[in-house]
Amino acid sequence: MNRLLVIGQGMVGHHFIRQFIQQLQSTNQRDQWQITLIGEEPHLAYDRVHLSEYFEQGAEHLALTSAADYQQNNIEALTNARVVDIDRDNQTVTTDQGQQLDYTHLVLATGSYPFVPPIEGRDQDHCFVYRTLDDLDSIAASAKSATVGTVIGGGLLGLEAANALKSLGLEAQVVEFAPRLMPVQVDERGGEFLKRLIEETGVDVLTNHATLNIEPGESHRYQLNFKDHPSIKTDLVVFSAGIRPRDELAEQAGLDRHERGGVLINNDCQTSDPNIYAIGEVACWNNQIFGLVAPGYRMAEAAAAHLCGQSQPFSGADMSTKLKLLGTDVCSIGDAHAQTAGAVIYEYSDGQANVYRKLVVSADGQHLLGAVLVGSKEGYDTLLQYYLNGMTLPENPAVFILPDSGDAPTLDGDALPDTATLCSCLNVTKGDVVQAVQAGCCSVADVKDATNATTGCGGCAQLIKDTVNAELVKQGIEVNNHLCEHFPYSRDELLHIIQSKQIRTFRELLAEHGEGLGCDICKPTVGGILASLWNEHVLDKEHMPLQDTNDAFLANMQKNGTYSVVPRIAGGEITPEGLICIGEIAKDFNLYTKITGGQRIDLFGAQLHELPIIWERLRDAGFETGQAYGKSVRTVKSCVGSTWCRYGVQDSVGMAIQIEHRYKGIRAPHKVKFAVSGCTRECAEAQSKDFGVIATENGWNLYVCGNGGMKPRHADLFATDLDDETLIRYIDRIFMFYIRTGDRLQRTARWLENLDGGLDYLRDVIINDHLGINAELEAQMQHLISTYQCEWAATLDNPEKLKRFRTFVNAAEPDDSIVFVNERGQRRPANADERQHLIHAVSTD
Amino acid sequence: MTVAQQSWQAVCTQSDLFEYSGVAIKVQGQSIALFYLPDHEPQIYAVDHYDPLCDANVIARGIVGTQQGELCVASPLYKQHYSLISGQCLEDADARLNVWPCRLESGEVWIQFAV
């Protein structure tokens, strides 16, 4: 029986175990190995790379494994146990608890420790490093009674730490000894731009500052004194001045080490003792130490293979980086400092936009040696591929760094060789992806499962997706557009079937054209299509079970299971009486009240059984549903327009109200927003809407297919100087054409981008009636407009529908698990901590 | 050793249910979601109303359907699927709803509880 000990349960140790178990199983050797992991931290392996997300997302989110998982795989994992001695003669190790374990094979994965420069006063309270979950807990505790935090060290990690301090509500500053930030990855000019960008995020940056000592302060806990600069005040200090390999065990055991630290390893990751391997940040290969996770993973794979009697030698790794600081784009590839002899440099900078881009190209102009991108990471993926694969650059490499240079080649999968690494975290090549598709994967998700690509930092997702799709097309596999497993059709195909066969219910459709019971994808989609075509009430018996919860209860569900209420306020115009009425209702039901981004009022925190009572009062006061819940027309935003504004040239409010009442309630593939501005100053932001209308001296300009949201798109000017009637007619047609042909959850922006022929084609259809369908489109739209009913009014009149609005159908009581706390004079859902506290307080009362 | 006793209890009437959809009931301080699939056997399914993944009582308001043939409900907040038969979450091995045996008898819904 072989007995393997792994010392260190960090990221690389964990990856090693996964790889090792897999390889043992596939070579039928699992039962010959007994495995124990020993880790000094109190946690099992977690994702250190995303450590900074701990404050927002908690520890579970970072966990890479679980006790149950290890148990299942018959692996023993000791936590809170530090190895203090390795006895190579007797092949045993000893922990700080005095426990002795013997081994036949040992893997050192002890990582690094943060280097703390010998600054006087560095050992006091409130001085930290930034490496482990425990470090972050200590920092958070200290921040509670602090207002200013300082990071010493302006490298990659230092900037991340500064950002974390800021997110803890502190004023953050970074002190760097070198003349610029990220001196390792970024050149001098890039450093200047980076400094400005970082300062824009609200973090103060002091470069060229050599810290002398940390002394007690007056208004703050400490004062930092510098060599040639005035002192600064701070309440806590985080050191981030680089890392050093944790090779003390190797030293004690007499293994060969590099003079600057790190355990020497060969290509199979063996140390000078062939039974002992070293992987990850503690290892030194070819005089190099790697402070990134991907090279560590490669070492783990090499060691695992070797232990299984195979060979997958480690051969170095790429050290390119993309900084994952929120809102700051910094990338560095290869020889960023242009140290290669004869290298040619291309540079572009824009001091206004804070963008700096530099390419380092080989003397013959053929190959990319390095790059620095600050303020814009556009093109990083492409450049990285050129670099990693030694591909020949286009004739004028400058296109890669010039702004909006339409000529810059982007690499789709096709251009890359099969050996190209697409996902560097998990070491997945283009060849792996192609093979996965050939072996039967027919979606990005399948390929992800098969290869693990994209499951590390996630940076490669787009490239993987493009490659998979290109490969599917190439192999003649139709990219599957089926709605879900129950219907082998896309949304527009289903709409066509429903329309041409006059199908009225989901059950009819399922019986004739689908299978199974349906699901949460096809039911709401078909529910939406039925509503778009026949406009029957969404809570009719046959339709109700199809609706997403928001539509099913005509209100938006909030995180704690309560609902929000949004009455329609057409064009944003509301009378004082209307406002008072909403205010009174909000007060009577204790609803959190907020003005929305869509010029109306949202009332939050109603329980299911309260909705009908609230709506009865709103209806009696003349309000209709605002349908904030449906994939349907939302708001028509307006500016005040010519009636009041000195610049207005048309009555924008009047037009907005007319449009809102015309299209209200109409369901579509996704939500649809409008806006009307009274002049070219565009105060209603119409160019960010699905339909934007802007007044001119002569009428209206119509913009189409814009949106804000996740991927903003400026609307395109569709037609100019339209009279009221033509404006409405065009909107009728475009809107109906979109309803007919849009994909599920596709906003108009993406719809237009995917429409063959684009804007010109759309104009041809709508203005020149190219398809001869305009009369039909208009008639269909007229049907929807004339069958409009306020969904809430219709529900209040129907006792059977109202029965659904009961929190519990067998008890007239509210849901007492819903707990609120007060903040800024209103209530909000209690968070998990508060709830525990409050529910506990109630139950012990 | 104690042997768990089972007892059947009437919890609500058939007219409280909605076809192909869910409602919530409260029994002995416990929130339970009932789903009614009239052309299935059994016709009624009882699972926790509480969704452990979003920490709220919402399951009854999810859409019912099948995933690869498995009867399930999609939680309305973040759309994880739970089997109506076993209560197991299909996306997260650690998340599971309690399930109770139940039946429809002369217009009443009965659930079997351990006592």
Ligand code: SRM
């Ligand atoms: C309330 C409001 C925020 C606010 O307090 O201001 C809001 C709240 C929600 N938005 Fe929004 N959005 C609100 C204005 C906006 C705007 C601004 C605007 O309309 O001018 C945008 C960007 C403009 C746009 O849509 O192009 C916006 C972009 C989104 C998106 C991203 C859409 C996209 O195409 O990328 C979503 C997600 C989605 O719809 O899939 C979303 C989804 C949501 C949902 C429905 C999320 C949900 O399902 O729970 C929120 C529920 C509201 C509720 O419970 O009542 N909300 N949302 C605003 C309601 C306006 C209204 O009166 O109806």
Ligand SMILES: Cc1cc2nc3c(=O)[nH]c(=O)nc-3n(C[C@H](O)[C@H](O)[C@H](O)COP(=O)(O)OP(=O)(O)OC[C@H]3O[C@@H](n4cnc5c(N)ncnc54)[C@H](O)[C@@H]3O)c2cc1C
């Ligand atoms: C905030 C932060 C952000 C980062 N961001 C990135 C990034 O974006 N990209 C990237 O590639 N890398 C990043 N890194 C670096 C990355 O986390 C490391 O490269 C990786 O964790 C190295 O893995 P490892 O297993 O070698 O070491 P570690 O993850 O440090 O694991 C070593 C483990 O061994 C334990 N140990 C040490 N000695 C003993 C002993 N004697 N007995 C028992 N246990 C012991 C330690 O406590 C530790 O748990 C980041 C690091 C930090 C701190």
Ligand code: SF4
């Ligand atoms: S868009 Fe024009 S009319 Fe409307 S408020 Fe602004 S300036 Fe006035």
Ligand code: FES
């Ligand atoms: S490159 Fe990090 S996940 Fe693929």
